[in-house]
Amino acid sequence: MSRFRVSVHIVPRKGLLDPQGKAVTDALHTLGFGDVDDTRIGRHLVLDVKADSAAAAEVSVTAMCDKLLANPVTEDYEIVSTVTA
Amino acid sequence: MKFGIVTFPGSNCDVDAVHAITDQLGQTAVSLWHRDHDTQGCDVLILPGGFSYGDALRAGAIARFSPIMQEVVAHAERGAPVIGICNGFQILCESHLLPGALMRNAGLKFVCDWVHLRVEGAAPMFLNSYQPGQVLRMPVAHGEGRFVADESTLDSLEGHGQVVFRYCDPAGIVTAESNPNGALRGIAGITNAAGNVLGMMPHPERAVESLLGSTDGLPLFESLLARVGA
Numbered sequence: 001m002s003r004f005r006v007s008v009h010i011v012p013r014k015g016l017l018d019p020q021g022k023a024v025t026d027a028l029h030t031l032g033f034g035d036v037d038d039t040r041i042g043r044h045l046v047l048d049v050k051a052d053s054a055a056a057a058e059v060s061v062t063a064m065c066d067k068l069l070a071n072p073v074t075e076d077y078e079i080v081s082t083v084t085a
Numbered sequence: 086m087k088f089g090i091v092t093f094p095g096s097n098c099d100v101d102a103v104h105a106i107t108d109q110l111g112q113t114a115v116s117l118w119h120r121d122h123d124t125q126g127c128d129v130l131i132l133p134g135g136f137s138y139g140d141a142l143r144a145g146a147i148a149r150f151s152p153i154m155q156e157v158v159a160h161a162e163r164g165a166p167v168i169g170i171c172n173g174f175q176i177l178c179e180s181h182l183l184p185g186a187l188m189r190n191a192g193l194k195f196v197c198d199w200v201h202l203r204v205e206g207a208a209p210m211f212l213n214s215y216q217p218g219q220v221l222r223m224p225v226a227h228g229e230g231r232f233v234a235d236e237s238t239l240d241s242l243e244g245h246g247q248v249v250f251r252y253c254d255p256a257g258i259v260t261a262e263s264n265p266n267g268a269l270r271g272i273a274g275i276t277n278a279a280g281n282v283l284g285m286m287p288h289p290e291r292a293v294e295s296l297l298g299s300t301d302g303l304p305l306f307e308s309l310l311a312r313v314g315a
Contacts, residue, residue, distance in 0.1 A: 020193065071143055073235075074233060
């Protein structure tokens, strides 16, 4: 078995109010960054996982996201990278 | 009647709940540790407020996997009463015993205040001792109390009388100003479809004696006596 480092982004689902993100968007507008339409503030998780392959590590992390790491009612997740640890 | 109050690491309203049940309601209350598997024959289970597991990941997300939650789910599936208050409501949603989720307050601030609630819905187990439309006054204390669910779930909750408490003004009118956290449709408390699992953000156990500023929480527990204690 090899070890893989899997990174996951979890963000509030689009369409649900993200008050932190809205506060940041408003601040960016105040600073003159008027081209920002939306900011979503979530979590970035880095998991070290033992698996036979990168694909198997991602299958495992997907199951973790579905069961615990993300709330299916309010959040979307995306595996953004999988590298050998 | 015997009430079981679950203590998770980080619970902080468990002793208040025991006080409400024993000293004000005059019933038996036992403390249940989250690692227990024995609910000691309790008729009613209460998941109290607090910050179980320090709200790590999401409020209630880790407590859901505490050993006693298997017994709480079994108790609920038997049709027996379960009440989740504040963090307990968050745990019930994370456990899928109730639909929806509780998100960060729209105003970003932790809100510690008194609110008014309108009694509605069809959950006689918890509402028997209230009048429909009655306006209650109870405290809230939470940072993540904004109830959200998709539109079809919200419609279904309302259509089946599962919305039991809504934030309102002192006259009973639901307004944006009286909503402390931006909860969708002003929802402060819901039940499951069977009407035996209640989750609410306000604290009825802190509104059980005039010394505390309100007795409006007591009838909620008295309703249980009438139904279950028979």
